[in-house]
Amino acid sequence: MLSSSGAGLTGMLAQHAEMVKSRVVVARDVALRGTGSQPDEKRVLDLLDKAMAAYTRREKPIEAWRRIVPPELLKDKVIGLKVNGLGGKGISTHAVLVLAICERLQQAGVAAGNIVVWERDARSLEVCGLTVNTDSRRVRCFGNDVAGYEDQQVQCGPVRIRLAKLLTRECAMVINLPILKDHDQAGMTFSMKNMYGAADTPYLLHPNNCNPGVANLNCIKAIREKVTLTIGDAMSSVYQGGPMFRPEHLWYPNTLIVGGDRVAVDHTAWQMLDGKRVEAGLPTLEAAGRRPQYIETAADAMHRLGVNDPQRIRLIEV
Amino acid sequence: MLCNGRWMLAVTVLAIAGAAGCTGCRKTKVDLFPASGAVAGWEKTGDTRTFAAKDLWQYIDGDAEQYISAGVVSTATSDYKYQGHLEAVADVYTMGDSAGAKKILESGQTKDAKTVQLGDSGVAYAQSVTFRKGPYLVRIVAYESTPDAPQALVALAQGVEAKL
Numbered sequence: 001m002l003s004s005s006g007a008g009l010t011g012m013l014a015q016h017a018e019m020v021k022s023r024v025v026v027a028r029d030v031a032l033r034g035t036g037s038q039p040d041e042k043r044v045l046d047l048l049d050k051a052m053a054a055y056t057r058r059e060k061p062i063e064a065w066r067r068i069v070p071p072e073l074l075k076d077k078v079i080g081l082k083v084n085g086l087g088g089k090g091i092s093t094h095a096v097l098v099l100a101i102c103e104r105l106q107q108a109g110v111a112a113g114n115i116v117v118w119e120r121d122a123r124s125l126e127v128c129g130l131t132v133n134t135d136s137r138r139v140r141c142f143g144n145d146v147a148g149y150e151d152q153q154v155q156c157g158p159v160r161i162r163l164a165k166l167l168t169r170e171c172a173m174v175i176n177l178p179i180l181k182d183h184d185q186a187g188m189t190f191s192m193k194n195m196y197g198a199a200d201t202p203y204l205l206h207p208n209n210c211n212p213g214v215a216n217l218n219c220i221k222a223i224r225e226k227v228t229l230t231i232g233d234a235m236s237s238v239y240q241g242g243p244m245f246r247p248e249h250l251w252y253p254n255t256l257i258v259g260g261d262r263v264a265v266d267h268t269a270w271q272m273l274d275g276k277r278v279e280a281g282l283p284t285l286e287a288a289g290r291r292p293q294y295i296e297t298a299a300d301a302m303h304r305l306g307v308n309d310p311q312r313i314r315l316i317e318v
Numbered sequence: 319m320l321c322n323g324r325w326m327l328a329v330t331v332l333a334i335a336g337a338a339g340c341t342g343c344r345k346t347k348v349d350l351f352p353a354s355g356a357v358a359g360w361e362k363t364g365d366t367r368t369f370a371a372k373d374l375w376q377y378i379d380g381d382a383e384q385y386i387s388a389g390v391v392s393t394a395t396s397d398y399k400y401q402g403h404l405e406a407v408a409d410v411y412t413m414g415d416s417a418g419a420k421k422i423l424e425s426g427q428t429k430d431a432k433t434v435q436l437g438d439s440g441v442a443y444a445q446s447v448t449f450r451k452g453p454y455l456v457r458i459v460a461y462e463s464t465p466d467a468p469q470a471l472v473a474l475a476q477g478v479e480a481k482l
Contacts, residue, residue: 037462037463086380088407088459088461089405090461185383186380196379202375203375206380242380243380244381245461247443247444247445247446
């Protein structure tokens with residue numbers, strides 16, 4: 001009896017521990033590109049649905065997306081999609097993924113005009129394959145060059161920056177759509193680093209391998225509270241020579257990495273990137289002197305942005 | 319004479335103000351890039367954009383530091399298209415001296431790089447060509463891998479080299 005109760009308690013504790021782990025979904029489709037070089041539209045939508053179903057535990061896409069967007073935001077608040085077009089045409093967030101997310105958000109009840117796809121500027125959006133549009137009858141798509149930055153600076157560790165108005169004023173919630181890349185300064189750029197596009201002077205956050213710049217930036221209230229989900233584009237990646245497009249180091253993981261814990265998402269992506277580097281005969285990022293230390297910093301007691309301990313991450317591969 | 323002197327001064331001031339008033343990306347009149355048709359099959363599809371070292375982050379944020387530490391003075395870039403289908407971008411980094419250009423060229427090379435006869439030294443991959451000539455470091459990258467890309471990229475690189 002005692003033994004049985006003990007086992008029951010142990011089981012419950014184990015179940016609880018499992019439940020409080022950060023869920024990170026790694027969804028792959030090796031045939032994502034079919035016979036072409038670009039990801040297939042239908043397969044990307046299917047991959048997104050598969051990832052969101054695993055993340056939300058809801059099989060039907062509409063139900064899954066209604067778990068992501070809270071009811072109080074669904075009706076009349078603006079949902080932002082922060083893409084990344086810095087690396088140029090060959091290595092930017094894929095438009096086909098953005099369009100798939102826009103489709104599902106609308107089916108879940110978000111009005112087209114309440115979706116804003118944004119980046120630093122028009123050029124960064126265009127290289128993603130997106131068209132700038134400010135007409136609120138359709139999904140909007142424009143950059144900080146149109147919306148501007150706040151006049152007032154905010155403290156970000158030792159430096160002061162201005163935040164994009166798209167983040168501070170326009171969007172009630174932001175879904176982060178970075179693309180996985182090696183990064184000359186940070187080691188790796190993915191979820192947290194993508195928020196550099198919300199700052200007017202991102203280069204001020206680059207010293208010391210972007211540490212603690214990345215963690216400090218993500219701690220700013222508007223970013224910490226509004227950016228609630230990452231749907232990371234790892235359909236294409238550069239494993240060396242980033243963050244710009246380096247075709248000689250291009251790689252097609254054909255993967256989406258989804259999670260609400262930005263630190264856990266970045267930790268997972270880092271392991272994937274390092275795995276590819278080793279496979280290609282390159283040193284790991286740490287051995288190359290570019291360990292993405294900011295991930296650890298983001299998880300520390302001062303920042304508490306998420307977890308980087310593999311024991312506290314529930315990795316779900318689908 | 320005084321009037322002429324004032325006129326000259328005004329023109330000079332306006333010219334300097336015109337050059338300095340536009341920060342970050344600028345259209346440049348001294349174009350280092352071949353015009354459309356100057357190299358067979360290649361069309362120049364965008365304006366030349368130029369970035370001073372202090373503004374390079376606006377073009378290659380996160381990558382700018384390595385060029386700055388190698389002494390970059392300015393960077394010019396332009397988009398191209400080959401025979402209407404292959405898109406590419408050409409970058410010309412003007413470094414402080416040839417050592418800076420050498421440093422960048424030699425960093426990040428992999429064993430599958432092929433040596434090409436361009437400028438002082440050059441390397442090519444299936445989708446890119448990089449070479450240096452004096453203080454210039456030139457990189458041309460195609461966004462797709464096509465059978466004709468390697469040869470076409472070298473041809474465009476030769477066109478850029480001739481302008482340096």
